[in-house]
Amino acid sequence: GAGVSQSPSNKVTEKGKDVELRCDPISGHTALYWYRQSLGQGLEFLIYFQGNSAPDKSGLPSDRFSAERTGGSVSTLTIQRTQQEDSAVYLCASSLGTLAYNEQFFGPGTRLTVL
Amino acid sequence: AQKITQTQPGMFVQEKEAVTLDCTYDTSDPSYGLFWYKQPSSGEMIFLIYQGSYDQQNATEGRYSLNFQKARKSANLVISASQLGDSAMYFCAMREYSSASKIIFGSGTRLSIRP
Numbered sequence A: 001g002a003g004v005s006q007s008p009s010n011k012v013t014e015k016g017k018d019v020e021l022r023c024d025p026i027s028g029h030t031a032l033y034w035y036r037q038s039l040g041q042g043l044e045f046l047i048y049f050q051g052n053s054a055p056d057k058s059g060l061p062s063d064r065f066s067a068e069r070t071g072g073s074v075s076t077l078t079i080q081r082t083q084q085e086d087s088a089v090y091l092c093a094s095s096l097g098t099l100a101y102n103e104q105f106f107g108p109g110t111r112l113t114v115l
Numbered sequence B: 001a002q003k004i005t006q007t008q009p010g011m012f013v014q015e016k017e018a019v020t021l022d023c024t025y026d027t028s029d030p031s032y033g034l035f036w037y038k039q040p041s042s043g044e045m046i047f048l049i050y051q052g053s054y055d056q057q058n059a060t061e062g063r064y065s066l067n068f069q070k071a072r073k074s075a076n077l078v079i080s081a082s083q084l085g086d087s088a089m090y091f092c093a094m095r096e097y098s099s100a101s102k103i104i105f106g107s108g109t110r111l112s113i114r115p
Helices: none
Strands: A005-007 A010-013 A019-024 A031-037 A043-050 A053-056 A065-069 A075-079 A088-095 A110-114 B003-005 B010-014 B019-021 B024-026 B032-039 B046-052 B064-069 B074-079 B088-096 B109-114
Touching: A005 A088, A010 A019, A019 A088, A019 A110, A031 A075, A043 A065, A043 A075, A075 A088, B003 B088, B010 B019, B019 B109, B024 B074, B032 B064, B032 B074, B046 B064, B046 B074, B074 B088
Parallel strands: A010 A110, B010 B109
Antiparallel strands: A005 A019, A019 A075, A031 A043, A031 A088, A043 A053, A065 A075, A088 A110, B003 B024, B019 B074, B032 B046, B032 B088, B064 B074, B088 B109
């Protein structure tokens, strides 16, 4: 497909378990972003990749959160020892570049529920 | 520090009327971009319109226009001839050239169109 894809679309896990969320950006997009959206809230920036490097990790809420990107394409967001407050929709976006006018294209999100 | 403020948590509008969604922003960077996104109940983020800080004219995209008042740091979205399908959350967002790594989002406005 031509858009950003994310998997799984839904993930239910038990408190304390680790989870991995995957994002496939649009082909050719060098920039990739992860956001978190809690119920009824706006988007909270987590991390951004330019190529495979992450110049800005300022939004990661704790050291339980990490992300990597390989081959300048697929990215994985890992949450270790999940907590109930991690329950949210995790959105991935990609853009051609990081200029101010570069529009971000969003994936459908992964809804994470921590029981 | 960059900041986006949307003061209308919810709005009700009669079908076919025009509606204005408010957005104010704060930045010390003279170069920035402003975006509006629509998020229907299905959850995907849909890009609507972009305005650059140096653009001389207000941006327009079909029924969407952006009322950009730079001195007031205001970037209101105007939807003409509203339709039932316009019912959604609307987010205003900004990216500064100096920190082009991320887009900062407002808290959103929930727009409901009455038939």
